[in-house]
Each structure stands twice: as C-alpha cells, then as structure tokens.
Amino acid sequence: MKNRSRNSRSRPGRRGNAPRRDPMVGKEVDVRIADIGARGDGLAETAAIDGKSLLVYVDNVLPGDEVRVKLRQKRGDGYGAEVISVKARPTPHADAKCPHYDQCGGCSLQHLPDADYRDWKRQRAVQAVMRAGISDRGEAENLVGGLETSPPASRRRADFSVISTQDGVFVGFAERFSHHIINVSGCAVLLPDIVEFRNHCQSFLESLPRETAAIVKSIVINAADNGLDVVIGASADPDLDLCQGLAELADYADLARMAWKTGDNPAEPLAQRRTPEIHFADIAVPVPAGGFLQATRQGEEALTRAIANALSHIPARQVIDLFCGIGSFTFPLALQGDRRRVLAVEGDANAVKALQYAVGRASAPIEVSRRDLFRQPLDADDLKNADVVLFDPPRAGALAQCEILADFGPEWILAVSCNPATFARDIRLLRNGGYELQKVVPVDQFLWSPHLEMFAVLRRTLPAAA
Numbered sequence: 001m002k003n004r005s006r007n008s009r010s011r012p013g014r015r016g017n018a019p020r021r022d023p024m025v026g027k028e029v030d031v032r033i034a035d036i037g038a039r040g041d042g043l044a045e046t047a048a049i050d051g052k053s054l055l056v057y058v059d060n061v062l063p064g065d066e067v068r069v070k071l072r073q074k075r076g077d078g079y080g081a082e083v084i085s086v087k088a089r090p091t092p093h094a095d096a097k098c099p100h101y102d103q104c105g106g107c108s109l110q111h112l113p114d115a116d117y118r119d120w121k122r123q124r125a126v127q128a129v130m131r132a133g134i135s136d137r138g139e140a141e142n143l144v145g146g147l148e149t150s151p152p153a154s155r156r157r158a159d160f161s162v163i164s165t166q167d168g169v170f171v172g173f174a175e176r177f178s179h180h181i182i183n184v185s186g187c188a189v190l191l192p193d194i195v196e197f198r199n200h201c202q203s204f205l206e207s208l209p210r211e212t213a214a215i216v217k218s219i220v221i222n223a224a225d226n227g228l229d230v231v232i233g234a235s236a237d238p239d240l241d242l243c244q245g246l247a248e249l250a251d252y253a254d255l256a257r258m259a260w261k262t263g264d265n266p267a268e269p270l271a272q273r274r275t276p277e278i279h280f281a282d283i284a285v286p287v288p289a290g291g292f293l294q295a296t297r298q299g300e301e302a303l304t305r306a307i308a309n310a311l312s313h314i315p316a317r318q319v320i321d322l323f324c325g326i327g328s329f330t331f332p333l334a335l336q337g338d339r340r341r342v343l344a345v346e347g348d349a350n351a352v353k354a355l356q357y358a359v360g361r362a363s364a365p366i367e368v369s370r371r372d373l374f375r376q377p378l379d380a381d382d383l384k385n386a387d388v389v390l391f392d393p394p395r396a397g398a399l400a401q402c403e404i405l406a407d408f409g410p411e412w413i414l415a416v417s418c419n420p421a422t423f424a425r426d427i428r429l430l431r432n433g434g435y436e437l438q439k440v441v442p443v444d445q446f447l448w449s450p451h452l453e454m455f456a457v458l459r460r461t462l463p464a465a466a
C-alpha cells in the first residue's frame with residue numbers, strides 16, 4: 001500500500017505556472033547497457049531520437065543487458081529510465097538478498113554477482129585516484145589495495161523515516177524513484193536487533209490514534225556496545241500517555257536509551273537504563289543521542305587497522321586528528337602501538353563533551369578542541385609541531401583545511417573520506433602542494449549501495465612553504 005504524503009499532492013495556485021511537460025518523458029526506447037555509473041545505475045545511450053542520442057540511467061541492470069525502457073525524469077545530462085521488458089541478459093543477475101529489494105531505494109546493487117560488485121566498488125576508488133590527478137590507470141590501480149567489505153547484517157545505524165496515513169503506519173526507507181516510505185520488516189544490511197526494534201515501533205505506532213502517531217517523523221537508531229540508542233524525531237512534544245507508552249516500549253526492548261527530539265530542539269531522554277557506550281582501544285566513550293558512529297564495527301576496524309599499518313612505518317610523536325567525532329581513531333592513535341600525543345579537533349559540541357569525558361576518565365594523552373574546521377581551519381602555527389595529520393571530514397570534504405595543509409602540512413597526512421568526489425578534489429589539492437599519494441584502501445561499509453569510504457596515505461616530497 002502506498003503512503004500519500006503532502007508532497008505528492010498538487011499544490012493549488014501553482015497550476016498557471018506549471019512547467020511544460022518534457023516531451024521525452026514517457027517515451028519507450030531499446031538500449032544496451034554499457035556500464036554501471038557512479039550512483040549504481042546502468043548507463044546506456046539511445047539510438048538517435050529527433051536527431052540526438054540520449055544518455056539514460058537504468059536501475060537494476062548489468063552491463064550487456066538489452067532492455068526496453070521508459071524515460072522517466074530528466075537527470076543531469078540524461079534521463080532516468082525504467083525497464084519495461086528484458087530482451088537479453090548475457091550475465092545472470094544475482095538473487096536479491098533482501099525481501100524488499102524490488103521496492104526499496106536503499107541498496108540497489110544486490111543483483112550484481114559478488115565478484116563484479118567487489119570489482120565495481122574497488123574501481124570507484126581507482127577512478128577517484130585518477131580524478132585526483134593520477135591519470136595513468138596502471139599507476140592508479142597499483143595504489144589502490146583490495147576492498148575491505150563489511151558482512152551482511154552488520155550496519156549499526158539506521159535512519160528510518162516515519163509516516164502515518166489513513167493507509168497505515170510506514171517506518172522505513174524511501175521507495176525507488178519516489179518519496180513513498182516502505183515498511184522494511186526485514187533488512188539484509190542492518191543488525192538484526194535494529195530491524196526487530198523497528199518492527200516493535202511499527203506495531204506500537206499502529207496501536208496509537210492516528211493523529212498521535214502522525215507527529216512521529218523519524219526514528220534514528222544507533223547500536224551502542226551495551227544496547228540500542230534510539231532518537232524519535234517528531235513535529236510536536238509527546239503527551240504524558242505517549243511518554244508512558246514509549247517508556248514501556250523502551251523497557252520491553254531493553255533499550256540503553258530512548259530520546260525524543262521535537263523539530264530542531266535538542267534530544268531529551270525519555271527512558272534510560274544505561275548510558276549508551278562504545279569502546280575504542282578498550283576505552284568506553286558515551287555516545288551522544290543520534291551521534292556519528294562509523295557505519296559498521298568491521299568498517300571501523302578496517303580503517304583503524306589501515307591507520308595502524310601506516311603509522312607502523314612513521315615515527316610519530318604528535319598527531320592531529322581532525323573531524324575526530326567521539327574518538328573512533330583518537331584513542332587507537334594515542335594508546336595503541338607507540339604512545340603518541342594527540343590533538344583531537346571536532347565541531348560538534350555533544351561529540352566534544354563525550355570525548356572530553358572519556359579522555360578524562362582514561363587519563364589518555366589527548367587534548368580535545370572544539371572548532372569549526374570549515375570556517376576556521378588549523379593554520380601554519382597550529383600545525384607546526386605535528387608529525388602526522390589525520391582527517392575524516394563529512395561528505396563535503398576538507399577543502400579549507402586542505403588548502404592550508406597543502407602549504408604548511410607536516411611530512412605525513414592520513415586521509416579518510418566517505419565521498420570519492422570530495423576525496424579526489426582534496427587529494428588533488430594536496431598533491432599540487434607537494435604531497436605524493438602512496439596508498440589507498442577502499443572500505444565498503446554500505447554493502448550493495450554506491451557509497452564507499454577510502455583511506456589514503458600521503459607523504460610530503462616537496463618542502464612546505466616557509
């Protein structure tokens with residue numbers, strides 16, 4: 001059953017200005033899939049239509065597939081398109097691992113045979129290295145190591161959207177090609193505890209009057225080491241009955257904590273049995289409500305291992321950990337292998353507070369600083385005593401900081417990135433400043449999706465600016 005959201009209704013008063021319908025939308029064409037693009041869709045070129053061939057992006061296909069497609073919506077320089085019929089599939093598609101695969105917009109690459117999937121992901125890293133300026137494919141291939149993949153059922157964070165309509169309650173992810181939310185009562189990538197709690201939430205919301213359930217808009221779940229940490233996002237505050245019902249649900253599911261967040265207000269705890277904690281290098285760190293965690297424990301371990309391997313060749317006493325969050329890498333940097341002094345820098349107040357608390361309890365050689373690294377990156381003076389800088393920015397990358405590192409960075413830089421596009425831009429900047437890219441490790445924490453994390457080692461080969 002579809003959920004009808006306000007977004008999908010036509011808006012009165014705008015009809016007179018409605019844009020003209022694109023005459024290409026709805027056309028049916030035959031295509032042969034040439035490749036899988038960066039967002040995971042099949043890429044194909046149509047035969048000439050009105051004298052011009054078009055690029056189409058097709059979901060759920062493999063290179064070599066011959067399919068008839070219907071053009072849906074304009075997308076960049078081409079059109080998104082939907083398969084109407086299949087003429088040939090020279091490579092058999094892999095069986096879907098998830099019951100919602102046909103509908104869910106989440107992990108769209110389950111139909112790739114495993115070896116092809118792994119190769120496609122690794123090639124995303126090779127392409128990013130080439131976009132960073134290493135144009136020789138052989139050289140780029142040599143720099144990129146094997147893909148580190150997380151297993152199914154290991155994702156420890158879920159951001160579910162929630163919508164309650166006359167057709168029912170929907171707690172899940174957006175459907176492919178639409179804003180409709182589908183119920184994901186089973187999920188091949190999430191930890192089973194998260195899926196089970198999602199199912200409890202749906203039943204609970206279905207038991208409420210519709211206008212009460214309708215204030216709930218999202219459910220964010222982090223799996224801490226000692227239980228689930230849940231934040232319910234809503235458009236209004238809960239009344240006493242709802243608070244009571246939710247506290248009972250939290251108790252029944254043995255959650256570590258449940259919090260409520262109205263609009264942009266801070267999350268307020270509704271029920272807490274234990275402070276949610278996560279361990280880095282055996283140090284327990286309290287997890288802020290809805291705070292950032294690496295998506296899987298295995299992914300975090302792969303990145304930590306890659307950092308440790310790099311540092312085993314680098315004599316480093318002073319390390320700067322930029323965009324450090326609650327310290328996934330900070331504690332291993334300070335406490336594993338050679339002990340090092342670490343300056344850990346982060347913009348989010350809750351993350352800084354949690355990290356400071358854990359550093360104090362562990363008496364670790366770590367100084368924590370809160371700073372907006374987009375507006376106020378570390379300058380030459382801040383960087384002068386560092387042997388190594390590690391950075392792990394959000395998807396936007398670390399442009400402002402890399403501009404300064406290119407001129408004044410230390411001998412070694414370790415870069416972690418969750419976005420191949422900004423990774424390429426930032427690494428290019430550093431290379432132009434005199435760094436050599438020595439190694440890249442691709443880390444797959446988002447199984448069967450186009451997302452990819454990368455770790456890179458860079459060494460200065462030209463002197464820093466005076």
Ligand SMILES: C[S@@+](CC[C@H](N)C(=O)[O-])C[C@H]1O[C@@H](n2cnc3c(N)ncnc32)[C@H](O)[C@@H]1O
Pocket residue numbers: 292293294323324325326327328329345346347348351371372373374375392393394418
């Ligand atoms: C990809 S996470 C990495 C966190 C940490 N390294 C880890 O592995 O857990 C990016 C971090 O950058 C922080 N961040 C985002 N924008 C920032 C900014 N402008 N200045 C400083 N930190 C920022 C986020 O709060 C988040 O903790």
